[in-house]
Amino acid sequence: QVQLVESGGGLVQAGGSLRLSCVASIVSSRSMGWFRQAPGKEREFVAAISWGGGTIYYGDSVKGRFTISRDNAKNTVYLQMNSLEPEDTAVYYCAVQRIGRRLTTTLGEYEYWGQGTQVTVSS
Secondary structure: OOOEEEEOOEEEEOOOOEEEEEEEOOOOOOOEEEEEEOOOOOOEEEEEEOOOOOOEEEOOOOOOOEEEEEEHHHOEEEEEEOOOOHHHOEEEEEEEEOOOOOOOOOHHHEEEEOOOEEEEEEO
16 A cells, blocks of 8 residues: 655645645655646646656646656655646645556556645636
8 A cells, every 4th residue: 555645735826836745655666646636627637757757748738837756765756836827726636656557647547646735826
């Protein structure tokens, strides 16, 4: 069982920045990702990064504004969010992909999930 704890969410004005962190109990050889869910909407893909960091994917709505990174020595993945917009308001979830799978944006391929951290962007 892998446990994930997100932090770094909060309230920010449009145009501002936040940095989310996710510490995992163990992530050896696993890709990790960030998803988000706004009220009344389905959970959507935000960003994902392979174990070695050589492959990264972003959702279309965050490309050029968000950056995902990881520090395997700390079992931590980060999401730097810049130029935030009110449409980015959501609960952000960290997730660990099933072991042995290629990096994917598919929600169902992620095996373990954090409890989520709220990000609210005011206009």
